[in-house]
Amino acid sequence: MSASISLTNLAWSTPDGRTLFSGLTLHFGRGRTGLVGRNGIGKTTLLKLIAGGLVPQTGEVSIHGRLAMLDQTVQAAADAAVADLFGVADGLALLRRAEAGLLVADDQVGIDWTLETRIARALRRFGLQLALDAPLTNLSGGQLTRAKLAALAFAKPDFALLDEPTNNLDRDGRAAVMAMLAEWQGGAIIVSHDRDLLETMDTIVELTSRGATSYGGNWSSYRARKAIELASARQQLADAERRVGALAHAAQRGQERKARKDRVGRNKGRRGDIPAIALGLRKAGSENTAGEAARLAERRRQQASEAVDAARQRIEILQPLAVALPSTGLSATKTVLEIDALSGGYQIGCPIVENFTLKLVGPERVAIGGPNGSGKTTLLSLITGGLPPWSGRVRIMTGFAMLDQQVSLLDRSVSIRDNFRRINPGCDENACRAALARFMFRADAALQIVSGLSGGQALRAGLACVLGGPAPPALLILDEPTNHLDIDAIEAVEAGLRGYDGALLVVSHDPAFLATIGITRWVQLQVPPRA
Structure with a gap:
């Protein structure tokens, strides 16, 4: 099979x-x-x-x-070492014993003499040259x-x-x-x-x-189909809303006709044109008919309302997140960031970032690129104070926010709503809920505890807390911001960042994202030599 x-x-x-x-x-x-x-x-x-x-x-x-x-x-x-990923610890141990002459000829029958060569070939396929005993924590x-x-x-x-x-x-x-x-x-x-x-x-x-x-x-085919589905859902919503409106209008006309008819009947009754017993029977019949019509109208209204709700839910699924950002007020001539001859790392004598210099002025958009292991995340930690530099100087001369891959600016023990109020202390409850709703944290969703969110939800919550307030920071530092976002959210963040008038310093391997947000300058890092 x-x-x-x-x-x-x-x-x-x-x-x-x-x-x-x-x-x-x-x-x-x-x-x-x-x-x-x-x-x-x-x-x-x-x-x-x-x-x-x-x-x-x-x-x-x-x-x-x-x-x-x-x-x-x-x-x-x-x-853990590299060899542990391949699940070949026993086979390697057997090879080592054979190489040391600790096995007799009969014991060498099951040895895979090509094992190390095949693993090295697999690693090279992904651009790696690693010793099998290399600690994974060094990667x-x-x-x-x-x-x-x-x-x-x-x-x-x-x-x-x-x-x-x-x-x-x-x-x-x-x-x-x-x-x-x-x-x-x-x-x-x-x-x-x-x-x-x-x-x-x-x-x-x-x-x-x-x-x-x-x-x-593929993806393009899927998106084309989804666009057709979204257009259909919007049409269904418009039709359902028109039906609700028509039913409401018809109900109003019916009530007005009944009121006129009842008024005529009461006038005739007062003049004595209709005997009292006939008037009572007519009133009872009218009430029965009116009650039946009201029940029918209510059923139709309920069905139409359910159709509207279903269409809206379908659009909610099909329609991407939308992000609109207020202005930062950043001047085009203001120096935002100065880095002079910055060096640092985690182990003395093995710098990861060495003699790095950079200056950002006004709403520049700078991407930090480079191969894996070149120190991009380490550089951001040095810039934002997460890692003390060995030498050099960093000056950030405006308000800034850093969104790392762990979204560590959020308190994981409390709700999204509480994080937003902490980060934006000037916002009242209504402004907080409206901002979170723009990032699709509506109603009870805003009360979710951060520790229970997926990686993508946590990053979206971080973006909401940083960008959703009344005064976004003039410098936004992002470390692989698209890593855990779904594609609709990525496209919405792209749209929001295109309208962001502050300075951006971004580490990302996503070329489509960087092209869309309008990067103006690239800074390329290289893997530092290892002793």
């Missing part, structure tokens, strides 16, 4: 009772499937259910073939992701489950992922917001609060 994954009537709810899936049925065969959907909708959870890391509450996961999964985790155990996030991808390709599973595989990867690393998937002979399910990667998919599966829908073709 060929490799396949089947999900039947799958159900899963979060610990707080929020339903992610109910009656979800999907089938995956050979080919590359891009799994997309908004942050918090359950994409990573679905991969974990398939991989066996979670057990479905109801339903069944049926798998034919071997699986291997790449998760989003960029932390590594303190004692940057991008290098660790590359090493994990090399181990996955080395294992040659029937199905690859990849959760945001191009997060933390530089241009070469992204190209290596695409090359690997282009040659992939089995099945692959890829959760990704990388639009270039999604263009190479055979199928797009979208998860929404209503379930899952499969679209044949």
Whole structure:
């Protein structure tokens, strides 16, 4: 039987009772499937259910073939080495004993003498030259992701489950992922917001609060279909709203006619034109008829209102997030940031950033680029005070905000709403709720505790707290801002940042994002030489 994954009537709810899936049925065969959907909708959870890391509450996961999964985790155990990613510790130990002459000839029958060569080849495919005993804690996030991808390709599973595989990867690393998937002979399910990667998919599966829908073709084909669906949903909403209006107008006319008729009847009764008993019967009949008409009108109104609600919910799913930012008031001639001969790192004698100089004036938009391991995140830590410099000087001469990949400016123990009020102390409750609603944290969603959010939701909450206030900072420093956002949110943030009139300092490997937000200057870092 060929490799396949089947999900039947799958159900899963979060610990707080929020339903992610109910009656979800999907089938995956050979080919590359891009799994997309908004942050918090359950994409990573679905991969974990398939991989066996979670057990479905109801339903069944049926798998034919071997699986291997790449998760989003960029932390590594303190004692883990490169060899541990490949699961070959026993084979390497046997090789070492043979090389030391500790095995007799019969014991050497099961030795894989090509093991180290094949692992080195897999690592080189992703641009790495690493010793197998190299500690994983010495690797940057991008290098660790590359090493994990090399181990996955080395294992040659029937199905690859990849959760945001191009997060933390530089241009070469992204190209290596695409090359690997282009040659992939089995099945692959890829959760990704990388639009270039999604263009190479055979199928797009979208998860929404209503379930899952499969679209044949790549990202462009999917977007074209979605545009048609959005136009249809908007038309349905307009039709439903017109129907509600027409029913309300008809009900008003009916009430006015009844009032006129009742008034005529009362006048005749007072003049004695109609006997009292006939008048009473007419009144009772009128009331019965009116009651029946009212009940019918109410049923129609309820049906029309439900149609409006359904159309609005469909648009909510189809329509992207919209972000509008107030002005920072930054002058075009004001010096925002000065960095002079900055050097620093984590281990004395091994600088990661050395003699770095930069000046930002006015609303410049500067991208910090460079390969994995070149020190981009370290540089931002030195600039913002997270890491003390060894030498040199940093001067930030305006208000600023830093959004790192962990969104550490948020207090994870309290709600989004409480974080917003802390970061924007001048905002009242109405202004706070309106700002959070623009970032799709409406009503009770604004009361979610940050520790319970997905990575993408947390970053969206951080953006809401920093950019949603009445006076955004004049300098915004972003470290891989698109890593955990869904594509609709990325496009909305792009739209917002295009209208942002402050200065931007951005570390990102997403070329589409950088092009869209109008980067004006590139600063390229190089991997420092290692002793």
